[in-house]
């Protein structure tokens with residue numbers, strides 16, 4: 537009887553926990569985004585916006601009314617990207633952060649037209665290859681992917697619609713786009729916090745939607 541009551545109690549007091557992986561090139565704004573999310577969902581924290589290049593990982597768990605999100609910010613430098621795949625099989629959603637000031641509007645137009653990328657100014661080609669690599673990995677199959685066009689507060693940013701049409705759609709619909717999955721492109725400015733709540737809301741709805749194929753951990 538004790539065990540029955542204990543398991544009923546534990547069931548009633550526990551919540552689902554989902555792991556979210558923040559990916560993207562170095563300097564895209566992943567750590568800033570994590571700090572904004574932490575500040576937004578706790579009552580007395582101010583975001584620590586003085587980020588330094590991430591070596592290793594930052595992790596934070598935020599508490600929402602009906603679930604926990606455990607968010608992993610793993611370094612985006614080239615040398616650290618090899619570590620990403622060890623997180624794929626246990627994550628419930630991926631957030632891929634793009635620096636909208638470092639992909640070049642003219643470069644996107646060239647990519648959309650199928651031209652070569654020889655004279656790019658930004659990191660569009662690197663960003664495309666890295667995103668393709670994430671989508672192609674079999675451990676990310678079926679995982680919802682949110683693409684965040686970050687730094688939309690800057691005047692020199694490329695608009696979200698251009699990133700969506702010229703880069704993301706091309707990658708997702710290309711032969712290296714991987715399996716069919718839930719995906720969305722949203723604008724955001726991690727530094728000011730604009731778009732952060734919308735991003736978290738999208739993630740929550742999609743991990744719940746996908747929970748039969750990627751069940752949460754109960755905490």
Ligand code: G3D
Nearest residue numbers: 562563564565566567568587686687690725726727
């Ligand atoms: P990373 O973790 O993806 O490597 P960081 O990136 O979060 O460390 O951010 C890299 C730089 O981009 C930081 O500037 C940070 O302030 C800036 N940044 C991040 N998000 C935004 C944004 O939405 N808008 C603007 N304008 N800047 C942003 P520094 O100068 O510290 O290198």
Ligand code: MG
Nearest residue numbers: 566567589590
């Ligand atoms: Mg970082």
